[in-house]
Amino acid sequence: MENENKKSEVEALKEKLFSSPKHASKILSEEKIKKADKFCEKYKTFLDNAKTEREAVKEAVTIAKENGFEKYSKNKKYKAGDKFYYINRGKAIILCTMGTDSLDNGVKINAAHIDSPRIDLKQHPLYEDNELALFKTHYYGGIKKYQWTTIPLALHGVVIKGNRDKIIVNIGEDENDPVFCITDLLPHLATNQMKRTLNEGVKGEELNILVGSRPFKDDKGSELVKLNIMKILNEKYGIIEDDFLSAELEAVPAFKAKDIGFDRSMVGAYGQDDRVCAYTALRAAIKCDKPKKTCITVLADKEETGSDGNTGLNSSFLKYFIFDLAKAHDCEGTTVISNSECLSADVNAAFDPTFPEVNDSRNSSRINYGVVVTKYTGSRGKSGTSDASAEFTGKIRNLLDTAGVIWQTGELGKVDEGGGGTVAMYIANLNIDVIDVGVPVLSMHAPYEITSKIDVYMAYKAFVTFFNE
Numbered sequence: 001m002e003n004e005n006k007k008s009e010v011e012a013l014k015e016k017l018f019s020s021p022k023h024a025s026k027i028l029s030e031e032k033i034k035k036a037d038k039f040c041e042k043y044k045t046f047l048d049n050a051k052t053e054r055e056a057v058k059e060a061v062t063i064a065k066e067n068g069f070e071k072y073s074k075n076k077k078y079k080a081g082d083k084f085y086y087i088n089r090g091k092a093i094i095l096c097t098m099g100t101d102s103l104d105n106g107v108k109i110n111a112a113h114i115d116s117p118r119i120d121l122k123q124h125p126l127y128e129d130n131e132l133a134l135f136k137t138h139y140y141g142g143i144k145k146y147q148w149t150t151i152p153l154a155l156h157g158v159v160i161k162g163n164r165d166k167i168i169v170n171i172g173e174d175e176n177d178p179v180f181c182i183t184d185l186l187p188h189l190a191t192n193q194m195k196r197t198l199n200e201g202v203k204g205e206e207l208n209i210l211v212g213s214r215p216f217k218d219d220k221g222s223e224l225v226k227l228n229i230m231k232i233l234n235e236k237y238g239i240i241e242d243d244f245l246s247a248e249l250e251a252v253p254a255f256k257a258k259d260i261g262f263d264r265s266m267v268g269a270y271g272q273d274d275r276v277c278a279y280t281a282l283r284a285a286i287k288c289d290k291p292k293k294t295c296i297t298v299l300a301d302k303e304e305t306g307s308d309g310n311t312g313l314n315s316s317f318l319k320y321f322i323f324d325l326a327k328a329h330d331c332e333g334t335t336v337i338s339n340s341e342c343l344s345a346d347v348n349a350a351f352d353p354t355f356p357e358v359n360d361s362r363n364s365s366r367i368n369y370g371v372v373v374t375k376y377t378g379s380r381g382k383s384g385t386s387d388a389s390a391e392f393t394g395k396i397r398n399l400l401d402t403a404g405v406i407w408q409t410g411e412l413g414k415v416d417e418g419g420g421g422t423v424a425m426y427i428a429n430l431n432i433d434v435i436d437v438g439v440p441v442l443s444m445h446a447p448y449e450i451t452s453k454i455d456v457y458m459a460y461k462a463f464v465t466f467f468n469e
């Protein structure tokens, strides 16, 4: 008897003192889990409709307009509760809801990115080789190249013609559309290829997309398959070969978002890094009616290539937006920025039991354990990270706990195993408090990435909580 009492004392003390993360479905009610599942139905639709940064902006505008957002006008003085959006070059968007507080007290920013790893066409893409028509490509972002062969690809993007007319391309998504494909060697003849390292298994210049195989009929001459493809493109889009020079054409996986598992607990789709945070941030932005602080949601481009470029967050577009807003409301831009706070809404790598060796299991995130708060990213001794302060981390911890948001911490792999970065450091460099908050993902950067529906919902909850503090 005495022994049993002692045991319970130990248990009670452990419960009080030890950290004990739990599977979210053990904490949540059946009703809440159903809510999460329902939330992800529209999320899957968004993923299917927004496979590129431009399409994500378009979808965001549609959803924002439906929810009372208007186009931003630079010198306008807005009142609390006003909602507006600003588009940067069709590839990034800022959504803003004015708060009741003065801008001088700072704004709340939620920053996600809407570009994902993919296969871009080169400027001279189309060629014919042995009576096959192919596209030369240059991959975008960090990919394992072998994963992008022998899967159906769709082609998305824009072509600016010689007269500057803009042609929107989206082919491979409709049930009746053709798709495209990068070929790979059959195993029977891959003896030498199989000796290459996985990194070199398929090389960058081998990522050639097959786009046709029938020659232009009733004629003699060379490059007739290429000619036939060019003729089809000319008839469909009115373009000539030189128009590829001023185009942004992106090959992305053609498959649709689906439930994963017998229990349908997960979402499988292309581009969940970081459209999972973009979508949940967007939904949080429209859920924000008359906040205390002005709430800004930025969905940025170029994160996957280091955030450089005028649509990425290493540029000044967010800063300029805030400065302009401050000026129109008789506030000082630097004061507004310096008092602001930001969630860098980006995914983290979930622990994968098939590859446990890359993680410190005590510090890696797990799917179904809630939204991940990542204090620091980077690699090689925290290089390339903003590393949120204990104070700001503590603030976010308190905020999420108080609101009942299920969350966990995460680190991107073991020390010196590799690493990666987010937009957090570029925002921190503006003198803003920032921490990474996002969804854990399995198979990140693969053509098909996996998230847990409960985690997606918890990310949404976290963003809503942050804005409505």
Ligand code: MN
Pocket (backbone or CB within 6 Å): 113, 273, 274, 303, 346, 347
């Ligand atoms: Mn990301």
Ligand code: MN
Pocket (backbone or CB within 6 Å): 273, 304, 445
């Ligand atoms: Mn990424």
